[in-house]
Amino acid sequence: MTTHLVGLGVLVVVGAVYPLVFPGALTIAIAVLLFAGWATAWDVLGGWNGQVSLGHASFVGLGAYVVAIGASHGIAPWWALPLAAVAAAVLAYGWGWTTFRLRGPYFSLSTIAVAEILRLIAINEGWLTGGATGVFIATLPEPFGIDLFSRTAQFYLALAFAAGVIATVIVVSRIRFGYQLRAVREDEEAAMAAGLDPTGVKLRAFMLSAALTAVGGGLYGMVLAFIEPHVIFSLLLSVQIALTSIIGGRGTVWGPAVGALILVGAGEAFRTTFAQANLLIYGVLILAVVLFVPRGIVGELVRRHVRRRYARRAQS
């Protein structure tokens, strides 16, 4: 627990000074923080609860669209973001209610379908979403004179988002709900025998995961200032979110954040150094992690740490 709080403290302190040290590299830092938040939120369902979603782009897109449509109707982001979270939770409730009776890969497949449905809605309901050509966020209010389009403001919002999601997971991992999540992940029958309602637990995990992801999606909308449905609801984005968490280490507090730092950081480093080969090298990196560190980077570290502790105890 203390380790986690120290980690959170380090994140906030490093984050607080980052814009002063690297004022010219904020976009990439925002991307790292958003992916850290999304992957951590994904992990509530995918890691702690063992239900792999390949549709989290739905919530990112939903968040972005709520902020964009809100902005065009004069609804400020501080109202739009909670609204997006509620909308995402409601969507997750309906979606989970119908699909959590399915097990294993069937749930994952259904998540792809939902993102696809949202994409088609965004394309065809042009009166609401701007249709296939997308929608601009042209103006945002300026609370206390802060320009919400400035990268510095967006950086601190993304930092608050990532830290908030990680803090939520630290809390969840300690409370009863967190143990319920893990019980359902390990063995649904046993959890049921112990008096748990697995569908209810999964539903709550999904709603929490969705709501958190949508908040990050809203911030992403503000960063892009232009949203196109084919891109924001793409399967690629869903896979990236899941992959970030898997590479970093599912079911660990810091795994997804470390995954975001490595994947987004490496993506940017490769982009600027390896020209056209960058995606190839990126693919090789992912392959190497999956082959040699299948538990994810932080997952592997945690396992080694636990083993060493047992070994030491056995010796004494």
Next chain:
Amino acid sequence: MRSSFAAVVAAAVMALAAPAPATAQIEVGVINSLSGNFAAFGERYRTGLQVALDEINAKGGIKGQPLTLSIQDDRSDAQSALAAAEAFAGKGVPVVIGSYASSITGPLAQFLTRRKVPLIVLGSADDSITKPGSPWVFRAKHTSTIVATAYFDYFDHLKATDKSVPLESVAMIYGNGAWPSSLGKVGKQLAAARGYKIVGDQAYDQGVTDFRPILNRFRAANPDILYIVSYAEDGVAITRQMREVGLGAKVIAIDTSAALPSFVQQVGPSAEYVATAVSWSRDVKYPGAGDLYERLKAKAGGEPSFYEAEGYLALMVAADALGRADPKSRESVRDALAATDITTPVTTVNFKSSDGVQGQNPIRSLILQIQDGRHVTVFPADLAAQPPRHPTPAWSAR
């Protein structure tokens, strides 16, 4: 030992911190999709940019200083493009050129406007980038409105020149991506405004391969004009299946797909008579077009398309403005861009704003028709190499 190590470190730090030797050159930032989904287009744009760069530097650069390009890959992804744009904004480049997809160029335009860096659009044709636009964003190439208008101007022209062939009804098929849907949308408005009856109107999801149900329905409606907006593979499938189901029309226009050199090879003789809009072709009557074609072809190592020409155009516009401006001041470069008035081998360029449009060149799109297996410019008449072959005969008569 330790002190010598410290000395080495200190020397290294000083070497890194020391200002680079003052090379008098002007660097333009380029954000292009060189890897990922749009890499095929990015490669074509790069060829065009390179040909323009060679030409500019062979003529002595900008005010005697050589021009260089700082090219950053955006991995076909908006977030990477924004990171590259931030680097350029911090680095002090006078102007940025980029990128292909509107999902990337839209965020770029928003960001660079806020950072007050002039942007010349490389590939995106989405209306919304220059309407309402921004004082910092310039586009020499076409928009969806310009292209759709070119098609309907062409239809009107055919109707006016050959009154024996009535052109009254139009049927439309378009993909649901950003570009096809906006061409479809503007097309519908123009058809209504110019008195064409819409007898078929169908959007399809990208990735569909069987168009026969749509085409059969269209055949029953018997349209005079077919207005089709598709990506590469879809357009080939649509044309083949049109012949299969026997859907003909007096005018067949297929956007994007039919403009690619590979279309003729893949579709074969059925490609004859098909019309398509482009921003440039090798036989257009602008001075130097033929010469540009040869240079693009040599650089590309294959048949160039209008994409290479658009890359060339973007850098020529940048170079012209830099030549009239103080390259150290972005305001000055922006003002010079706004005052642009040049003729290139690709097209004429000016950025006179009108009815809610800003920073957009009112480029005259060309209509090409496939004649004897080649793309031939047929409209507008004063730029055309050949007259259009009209009307398109029925499939049974070919």
